[in-house]
Amino acid sequence: MSGTLFGIHPVLEAIRARPCSITRVLVAAGRHDARVEGLVSAARRSGAVVERQPREAIDRLADGGVHQGVVALVSGAEYADPEQVLERATAPALLLVLDGVEDPRNLGAVIRSAAAAGADGVFLPSHGAAGLGAVAVKASAGAVERLPVARVGNVVAFLKRLKERGVWVVGLDPEGPTSWTAFDLAQPVALVVGGEGRGLRRLARETCDALLSIPMRGEAGSLNLSVAAGIVLFEAVRQRLAARRGAEGGPPGPDRGPAGRTGGRE
Numbered sequence: 001m002s003g004t005l006f007g008i009h010p011v012l013e014a015i016r017a018r019p020c021s022i023t024r025v026l027v028a029a030g031r032h033d034a035r036v037e038g039l040v041s042a043a044r045r046s047g048a049v050v051e052r053q054p055r056e057a058i059d060r061l062a063d064g065g066v067h068q069g070v071v072a073l074v075s076g077a078e079y080a081d082p083e084q085v086l087e088r089a090t091a092p093a094l095l096l097v098l099d100g101v102e103d104p105r106n107l108g109a110v111i112r113s114a115a116a117a118g119a120d121g122v123f124l125p126s127h128g129a130a131g132l133g134a135v136a137v138k139a140s141a142g143a144v145e146r147l148p149v150a151r152v153g154n155v156v157a158f159l160k161r162l163k164e165r166g167v168w169v170v171g172l173d174p175e176g177p178t179s180w181t182a183f184d185l186a187q188p189v190a191l192v193v194g195g196e197g198r199g200l201r202r203l204a205r206e207t208c209d210a211l212l213s214i215p216m217r218g219e220a221g222s223l224n225l226s227v228a229a230g231i232v233l234f235e236a237v238r239q240r241l242a243a244r245r246g247a248e249g250g251p252p253g254p255d256r257g258p259a260g261r262t263g264g265r266e
Contacts, residue, residue: 013142108139
C-alpha cells in the first residue's frame, strides 16, 4: 500500500506477501537483534534497499506509532477489485462489510479477526470511513497482506448485489431481534458492521435480511465493534465445522443443527 508500514510483523508480512511493493526498509541504528536481522535478510532477498537511519528519523516516519525500529516505504495497489473478491470466494462465502468504521485501529482489528476466521474478503465504503493507512495496517498485524480488502462506492447498492447472488446479508445490531447463535451462518453470509457509536446506518439496516444481536450479561452496554464482529464470524466458523462433520457422517458435536435456526435463501 502506498505510504509507510511500521513494526516488525507488518513489514515482514508485506515482504512475504508482496515483495515487489517494498521500495525501502529503514532500520533504526543500533537494532541488531535476531528478529530485526531476520527481517533485514528477508528484505534484501526481496530486492528492497535496506538503510540504517537515526532513531529520530524512524520516529518521524512512524508519526508516533509503535515501530520497533523498523519502517518500510511501500507502493502499489491498496485495494482488491470487489468483483474479483466475490468471484474467488469459497463456497459458502463468508464476507464482511463495514458500514462507516472511522477509527483506523478498529478497522485493522476487525480485518485481523476476519482473516483469522477465514473470511473471503472485507468491503469498505470508498468515502466517509477509515482506509488502509499505516495505523490500520499496523493494527491488523499483517492481516491486510493475507485477506483481500475492497472498496465499494455505495454500501447499500453493494448489499443488494450480494442478495442477488444468493448471499444472506446479516447486520450486527445491539437491538437486533435474532440472537447471533440462532441464525444459520453455515450458508453464504455477508456480515454487516456499522461504525463506532451510531452503528448501522438506516438504509443499510433496512437492506439486511436479518439483524443479529449479542446479549450483554454484565454492566457494559456494548462491545467494541471488532470484538462483536469476531464473535459472530467465529460462530459462523463453528456452525460450518459442525455442518461439515454432519455431512461427513462424523459426530455432530454440540451444534443444534439447522433445526431451530432462521435463514435459508431459496
